[in-house]
Amino acid sequence: MAVIELDRVGKFFGSGENRVQALHEISFAVEDGDFVAIIGQSGSGKSTLMNILGCLDTPSSGSCRIDGVDIAALDADSQAALRGSRLGFIFQRYNLLSKLSALENTALPAVYAGREKKERLERAATLLAELGLGNKLKNLPTELSGGQQQxxxxxxxxxxxxxxxxxDEPTGALDSASGENVMAILSDLNRRGHTIILVTHDPKVAAYAGRTIRLSDGRIVEDTRNRPFRSFAGERNTATPRKSSWLAEGVDRFREALRMSLQAIWAHKLRSLLTMLGIIIGIASVACVVALGRGSQARIIADINAMGTNTIDIYPGSGFGDRRSGRVKTLTVSDAEILAKQPYVMSSTPNTSASGTLVYRNVSVTAQLSGVGASYFDVKGLEPASGRFFNESEVRANSSYVVIDENTRNKLFPGGERPEGRTIFFNRQPLRIIGVAEKKDVGFGPSDRLNLWAPYTTVMHRVTGERNIASITVKLRDSVVPALADKAIVELLTARHGKTDFFTFSTDSIRQTVENATNTMTLLVAGIALISLVVGGIGVMNIMLVSVTERTREIGVRMAVGARRINILEQFLLEATLLCASGGLLGIALALLLGAAVESAVGFSLVYSFDTMLLAMVFSSAIGVAFGFIPARNAARLNPIEALSRE
Ligand SMILES: Nc1ncnc2c1ncn2[C@@H]1O[C@H](COP(=O)(O)OP(=O)(O)OP(=O)(O)O)[C@@H](O)[C@H]1O
Ligand SMILES: [Mg+2]
Known part of the structure; x- marks a missing residue:
């Protein structure tokens, strides 16, 4: 029975003037179990013929059938499967993968054929032991002699x-003793039923074969049998390791690909690290910027909350900086009183203020006196450090009481004496201190300012002499939505004044403004950092293209032993993704490190969140897939013969 049938096979390379007809109308059949030597001078077409027999190349004309299947009719993957299952290649230059051990090199075809891991390694070990390499299983090709590699x-x-x-010229690179050893092995294999087709230009090597086909200028010029044909095909042991289930096969192949990718990355440590640098910097800066944005936002909001929660301030004029606001006289104490009666209002206090000179004994300083209602301290969340605050009836009675802050106390009473009961003079008006307000850290404004609080009635009637007030502070009930209350207040006061000659300002609205502003900033800077990620991705793509070029021969070998295109694609894509994902991981580590450094240096904490980290990882992996795809596809589309012939 013929395992290989060639019918008028022709093969040419190039076109036009460069057209080379390497094979002309070659027809012959090879019986199962035969040992054929193809001989001829250099350039006679031996390797070209061998590539067609090996299903690595297709004929330009005529047909080549292996086990009755026309190879020209098969797609690339079916050809790979055919190579993997029926054919075994021995090359002049061995073509072992340099990063894999003898055992792994031997087992490689079984990986692509989806054979079980344990069994394939066992079989590889047995085969190597039979060939006298039982003690070299773990050795890399570079640690083996030429004969051993073959x-x-x-x-x-x-x-x-x-x-x-x-x-193809299996003894070409070997000394005569190793060459004879290899030929003895091949003869032995033939006697155990394997069909062997051998290319050589050495008559001594050809003499081992049972049949000799001589080529000259792409034509068969001689086809002789050296001895009567006897097939041992019936005795052939074709046992192969068991095939794993499709799931186990997929997992196993992924694991192999992962291992090989890690090996490839590890083999070029510095190069891999430099390639990752773009991704590392990109991811680290995105993570830092987002964390910085969140950190500062958290800080500002904490400051805002310190200013008093759920309050709305009402000022005359159309906004801060309105120079005509001084002429608006409609905001009055009665406005504050009406507001206090609204259902959504907890309390309301009119404010007025005056700056002036504060005198106590021989100390004279500039200070800010605020005229406020009794509920002011509650609205602003102030607590007495000592003494007490004034009450409603004292406000109504224009009492000459004053509450000072801790700055003022320190300024006027440096000796540590009790300020309560002392009389101070503000713009020559005597005021009696009844308490000290605890210092509150409100991140805005100069904190060394001297603040005093007296009843607004006292300030209006005795200090400034004005009838209108500077502002009203309203504290809302807890369940009230600030925006709705704001609207109600505006409607109420507009109706009272006949026009909107005031504006409102709430901590809620600053909070929103701050949130919006920091979010916008974060988005903007993150966008810029994203560009660095893309640049990093291009770096990865560049290195992957180089890697594919460097490893073209390896790709050719993998294809020859049965790797399909998808396997090659998977391998390189995995490598690129792994490269980027590790870059992402290192980037996150760098960001955390920077955050810790900033925190210990300036005490400002960056707020990292798990979802940003996760997003960064997913994103960097996605970059690996996106930028690794073109190099991986280039690798998968390589022509096996061209790949094998590449240096
Ligand atoms: N890819 C190719 N493109 C163009 N011409 C080619 C190609 N491959 C082979 N040839 C040509 O086909 C002819 C046969 O080449 P082939 O490699 O089959 O010779 P060979 O018998 O194996 O020689 P050697 O003994 O030196 O290995 C040569 O003339 C060669 O130049
Ligand atoms: Mg050749």
């Missing part, structure tokens, strides 16, 4: 059964 490649050819073994 024996590893014979073991690899037998891995999936090796029904047909194709050897």
């Amino acid at each position: 024996r590893v490649s014979i073991a690899r050819a037998l891995m999936n059964g090796g029904r047909i073994i194709l050897a």
Whole structure:
């Protein structure tokens, strides 16, 4: 029975003037179990013919059938599957993968054929032991002699059964003793039923074969049998490791690809690190910027909350900086009183203020006197550090009481004496101190200002002499929505004044403004950082393209032993993704480190969140997939013969 049938096979390369007809109308058949030597001078077309027999190339004309299947009719993946299952290659230059051990090199075809891991490693070890390499299983190709490497490649050819073994000048690179050893192994394999097709230009090597086909200028010029044909095909041991289930196969192949990717990345540590740098910086800056934005937002909002929660301030004029606001006389104490009666208002206090000179004994300083209602301290969340605050009836009675802050106390009473009961003079008006307000850290404005609080009635009648007030502070009930209350207040006061000659200002609205502003800033800077990520991605793509070029031969070998395009694509895509994902991981680590450094240096805490980290990881991996795709596709689309012939 013929395992290979060639019918008028022709093959040409190039076109037009460069057209080379390498093979002319080649027809012959190879019986199962035969040992054929193809000989001829250099350039006679031996390798070209061998590539067609090995299903690595297709004929330009005529047909080549392997086990009755026309190879020209198969797509790239089916050809790969055919190579993987029936054919075994032995190359002149061994073509072992340099990063894999003898055992792994031997087992490689079984990985792509989806054979179980344990069994395939066992079989590889057995094959190597039979070929006298039992003690070299873990050695890398560079740690083996030429003859030993060639024996590893014979073991690899037998891995999936090796029904047909194709050897192109297998002894070409070996000394005569190793060459004879290899030929003895091949003869032995033939006697155990393997079909062997061998290319050589050495008559001594050809003499091992049972049949010799001589090529000259792409034509068969001689086809002789050296001895009567006897097939041992019936005795062939075609046992191969068990096939795993499709799921186990997928997982196993992914694991192999992962291991090989890690090996490839590790083999070029510095290069990998430099490639990742763009991603590392990109991810670190995005993470830092987002954390910085959140940190400062949290800080500002804490400051705002310190100013009093759920309050609305009402000022005359159309806004801060309105120079005509001084002429608006309509905001009055009665406005504050009406507001206090509204259902959504907890309390309301009119405010007026005056700056002037504060005198106590021989100390004279500039201070700010605020005229406020009794509920002011509650609205602003102030607590007495000592003494007490004034009450409603004292406000109504124009009492000459004053509450000072801790700055003022320190200024006027540096000796630590009790301020309560002392009389101070503000713009020559005597005021009696009844309490000290605890200092409150409100992040805005100068904190060394001297503040005093007296009843607004006292300030209006005795200090400034004005009838209108500077502002009203309203504290809302807890359940009230600030925006709705704001609207109600505006409607009420507009009705009272006949026009909107005032404006409102709430902590809620600043909070929103701050949130919006920091979010916008964060988005903007993160966008810029994103550009660095894309640049990093291009770096990865560049290195992957280089890597594919460097490893073209490896890709060719993988394809020859049965790797399909998707396997190659997967391998390189995984490598790019891994590169970017590790970059992302390092970037996050860098960001955390920077955050810790900033916190310990300036005491400002960056707020990192798990979702940003996760997003950064997903994003960097996505960059790996996106920018790794083109190099990986280039690798997968390589032509196996071109890849194999690349240096
Ligand atoms: N990819 C190619 N493009 C163009 N011409 C090619 C290509 N491959 C082979 N040829 C040509 O086809 C002819 C046969 O080449 P082939 O490699 O089959 O020779 P060979 O018999 O294997 O020689 P050697 O003994 O030196 O290995 C040569 O003339 C060669 O120049
Ligand atoms: Mg050749």
